[in-house]
Amino acid sequence: xxxxxxxxxxxxxxTGQSMTLQCAQDMNHNSMYWYxxxxxxxxxxxxxxxxxxxxxxxEVPNGYNVSRLNKREFSLRLExxxxxxxxxxxxxxxxxxxxxxxxxxxxxxxxxxVV
Amino acid sequence: DQQVKxxxxxxxxxxxxxxxxxxxxxxxxxxYFLWYKKYPAEGPTFLISISSIKDKNEDGRFTVFLNKxxxxxxxxxxxxxxxxxxxxxxxxxDSGGGADxxxxxxxxxxxxxx
Numbered sequence: 001x002x003x004x005x006x007x008x009x010x011x012x013x014x015t016g017q018s019m020t021l022q023c024a025q026d027m028n029h030n031s032m033y034w035y036x037x038x039x040x041x042x043x044x045x046x047x048x049x050x051x052x053x054x055x056x057x058x059e060v061p062n063g064y065n066v067s068r069l070n071k072r073e074f075s076l077r078l079e080x081x082x083x084x085x086x087x088x089x090x091x092x093x094x095x096x097x098x099x100x101x102x103x104x105x106x107x108x109x110x111x112x113x114v115v
Numbered sequence: 116d117q118q119v120k121x122x123x124x125x126x127x128x129x130x131x132x133x134x135x136x137x138x139x140x141x142x143x144x145x146x147y148f149l150w151y152k153k154y155p156a157e158g159p160t161f162l163i164s165i166s167s168i169k170d171k172n173e174d175g176r177f178t179v180f181l182n183k184x185x186x187x188x189x190x191x192x193x194x195x196x197x198x199x200x201x202x203x204x205x206x207x208x209d210s211g212g213g214a215d216x217x218x219x220x221x222x223x224x225x226x227x228x229x
Contacts, residue, residue, distance in 0.1 A: 004158070033216055040124075040223035042204060043159070058216055090158055103149055106158030106218065 002026050006091050006107035013081040013114045019108050021076040023091030031094045032057075032074035034066065035103065036087040043090065049074055081114045088112070119143045119207050119219035134192040137224050138205030141186065145207040149217065150179060150190050153202045163190070176196050192225075193223075198218045 004025045013019055025032065034046040041106045045058030049068040063085060073092075078085060088111050092104035120139045125165035126154055128134045133166050135147045138148075146167040165172040165188065172179050181201045206217040 022148075035219075037120050042119075042223060043206075043217075043219040045218075046214040092158075103161035103164060104159075106151075106160070108156070108158045 002104050003089055004093055004107035006106075006110050008110060010111050011035075011093045011113070013078075015082060015114060017080065017081050018077065018079050020039070021089055021091075021112075022073070023075065023107060024073045025091075025093040025105070027057065027093060028071070029093035029095055029105070032068065032073070033092045033094075034064075034074070034076045035090045035092065036060065037090060037109075038087050042109065046089075048074065054104065078112075083110075086112060086114045116141070117220075118145075119203055119205055119218050119220040121203075123222050123223050124221070125224040125226065127226045127228055129196050130197060131194045133172060134190075134195045134199065134225055134227070135224065136190040136203050136205075136221055137189050138190075138193075140207050141219075142207070142209065143186070143211075144209040145218075146210055147208045148179070148181060148188050149208075150177075151204040152217075153204065153222070159204055161218055162196045194228050195225075197227050197229065201223060 007022045026073045033048040035043045043062050047066040049055045052071045055066050067075045079102050088109045091107040094104045149164040150162040151163045153159040161179050163174050165181050170229040181188045202222045204222045
């Protein structure tokens with residue numbers, strides 16, 4: 001019962017470094033999402049993938065890129081990390097793009113610090 | 116501009132009493148509403164949802180009420196238990212809209228006092 005798996009759980013980067021956050025789900029869900037959580041800001045959508053082969057920007061996409069590698073995997077890349085990207089990142093998946101009422105299954109998060 | 120608002124950052128309730136968490140929204144296109152619960156160092160977990168065609172949905176100790184005319188929903192937990200201490204996020208979706216993804220509020224930290 002893995003659900004949504006995110007790696008790594010913790011990461012410290014220097015300003016300007018790049019890294020990729022990995023996410024995989026084993027529930028055969030069509031849609032996957034990347035959110036960031038900041039104190040006092042709730043969860044904000046970075047990018048999403050409604051189905052394999054498609055990706056779209058969310059509310060806060062600047063500074064990020066994504067890849068929907070296959071149905072299971074959706075990665076988030078920071079090309080040149082900035083201190084403003086210090087956050088907790090959550091990956092989520094759901095059964096269908098427009099059937100959000102089913103709810104999302106979230107991973108346990110990646111805590112990223114950019115110094 | 117915040118489309119989903121949770122105006123109480125925190126709420127303290129005595130064990131056994133009722134907890135009421137509130138949420139307001141501004142987008143009239145939202146047609147599905149959800150509540151998520153989050154413990155520290157874990158991802159949010161789905162708690163309960165309600166469609167805009169209903170005004171109430173109940174699941175055990177948890178009930179969500181929706182008042183469409185006021186664009187307001189609330190989550191009632193009764194009786195409150197220590198394990199309910201967590202951050203609760205209200206979320207909304209527009210299933211017919213062009214942009215996908217849930218819109219979340221900022222969360223309310225519920226503290227259950229023994």
